[in-house]
Amino acid sequence: MVVCGDDALAVRLAGELHDIYRQPVTLLVPDADTIGPEPPPTTRIVEADAPDAAALREAGAAQTAALAPVYEDDETNIRAALTARRINPRVRLVIRLYNRKLGRYLAQLLDQAAVVAGGSAGESAITVLSDADTAAPALAATVVAGTSEVLQADGLLFRAIERTPQQRRTATGPVLCTLALLSSTTEDPAGTEGSDRSGVAGPRLLPAAMEIAQSAQRGAVVLEAVSHAPPTGAPSRLSTARLPVMELFSRRVRWSLAGFTAAVTAIAITSAITTGDHLVHAADITLLDLFSINDPAVGDPTERRLLQLFTGLVGLLLLPVLVAAVLEASGSFRSASALRRPPRGTTDHVVLLGLGRVGTRVLARLRELGIPLVCVEEDPEARGIALARSLRVPVILGDATQDGVLEAARIHRAHALLALTSSGTTNLEAILCARNIAPEQRVALRLYDDEFATAVHRTLRTAHPQALTRSRSVTSLAAPAFATAMMGRQILGAIPVERRVLLFAAIDVAGLPQLEGRTIADTLNPGHWRVLALDTTDPADRRPDLRATRLDGQSHDSGLLFDLHPGHLLGPNDRVVIAATRQGLAELLHHQGMKQGAFGNPATEISPPKPGVKSLAGLESMSHARL
Template structure:
């Protein structure tokens, strides 16, 4: 973390690590048509039924054109007469011309064909609503997806984030009443209900054609067992594990990386990753956030230069300490220059009235704050 320019230049095969601001709405993607069930309009009726309706509409249009040609009149009036004949609510054309009588008989025949089409539409709509309330099964030809194991607190947020990124997901959950089941049902995400330790559960999630496995249940043994079994099915599978103990997560990461050097393996302790954020919140508003980098954490803090003797009177480049802290932004409070600046001049001298944003390691920030002078007592 926070290397100097010489260390970056001497490191072989490494690029530049930059920070990018990304927007995040913090909510699940908006549902489409029929928001309560999440059923798209194209899935409400089958393709065969849609073609039948299109053929029926073409027949009605043909009858209306034939009526215009034979009997004359406006297109609207001809269409109206055709629909009356179609639904058998028009008077019989016993005294009309022969062409009118033939068109009325054809319209009545097409009206009889309309009944099974309407009946099929009602049955398909009911079937679609019924299946929408149940969990979706993984499709047969699914590939390149992410298998998400666990739909608890962490799994639910991971599922929402993956769907925001439009990444195909297949969920595996042992508890049918888990927190994220309702979200998976609403988003129409394929879900397999079953114990991952049982044979055939990961196969049902198409693990052999998956792109990655995210094991985020609250049980370390289940996550580890699922990862080992998935690696036995596909050795090059990308795996991310949620483990409670960070030391155990480190050992698992090293073991899996040594056993499968060609695959990408990540093991993380949620409590360890969340600890700096909690510690930063306890330290006050000066801690803006915490960014996990592999197994380390980079903290961002806003500090007043007047309270930091190691910053006052020194240039932006001069206060940089490799592996400890670096000034990434500056807030000037004098006249028209007030505001937050990110494109800093390395030779700018920090003044006591300035306020800086630092990127620091936990040890570096602790050392910097420990040397802050105590306010004088009255």
């Protein structure tokens, strides 16, 4: 495997391929000393300023089975992919692109080029992924109560929900299965979140039934089916762009105008009573007096002259209020096309810190869920500023660690704070500032290093035991998707469980000794994988990608069957949907690759044979000699 990159994702991906899938990896980087964490010790490192043809040939692109350009710049990744395809027409490409539309066009272009060259589009797969898109749903679900990671498979929707021990005892809704038991220290003020690399006793993924029954005091992550709801009517563009009337004037101006209206009404009623005029005529006379355009009440009764004097005084007081209202309204209209400030009275919202690649995707995700937002960004030219302006999301320009910035975002009335800048120390400092203002607030921050995240989580939980604290790593959420795509399989989704990841994939049973010829009960491997559903669709009619939806917008009858009988026997023509850990999925792919070769090529093995075990080629030669 060849991984080309210039940031932490490249190193995390190389470690995923080496540690989980046991693949030899070559890492092509600009400078090995500046990319961040240390890559695996056995990783071959090639340093080159740009992924040109010479650098890719030195990295082994001509012989590699899969290559992943994961630079931060989309143009660099495209150039690397086109060059690698020219060097090795059969290489599997997994390309990191932030621009999703460009990614679709690029995949179509490469497939068309393969067909023109005399091959077929399926000979060498192209997978376009975005780390921001992969991690955004999990990051958004971290801070929003009642929402969770949503998976799509064959037209069905599923969601993973985190439940506390109390919710587990009182919940009555249908649960497909329990995906994980949270760390026993989660409810402990001095506890911490576990992960694969932190060395802490982390959560128990895919536990056995006995373990679930004996862990009533631990939180759990359960999988539920989402019923189809009719789409709600989207608000019109006119209503979205219309400026709310309540935001034109401040509360003081509104109260002042209401007071003047009440005063004018009282004067008109008094005039009608004292003079005997009709109420409409009395109101007309009062308005003329108010704006000083009526004749002086010389020679009129005393009551009429007193009312005229009082009305004139009210008119003089009204003048500065009208000037203030005009200035506020003009200022509101001027800022309607610019960045919005948080409206007065904003409460129960999410403060999003950072509008870079990841923050922009999380912003779009939270807006899709209808969550009120206030964003904080230091760079006025950041990627997400334009999106926030188009979505009418308030943005505070400034450094969140400086005094007054979080206060301007109404942090003391916010529901949660989500810190997603690329700097872990900046995220931590912002979280600590927010804790001083709102000690009980829900916070989630982006941290790369597991050990650092463990120490931060333990300290924050000890200092604020009643507040919810979560930490997430974008690269740890995205790397499994990139790694499985390089192994020739695109997963249906990934769900974070604390700082670990649970994967969902569609697996063909043929060639897997752990599944083929076994019952559903026998296939269960606690802590590694679990069969969730069986695809009952005829093999000739199956869709290759279960995540895909119909392009014509028509409904699709799903062939997935849940609630499987434990004694159901899996045959070679079956396809199942499984939930697996990274190690479990790697083990399944390893056995399948050893039977039919990596990427469907019998001449290639997924990993070197273990000591004492003959390779497939050796066994074949022995069989021919014996014949």
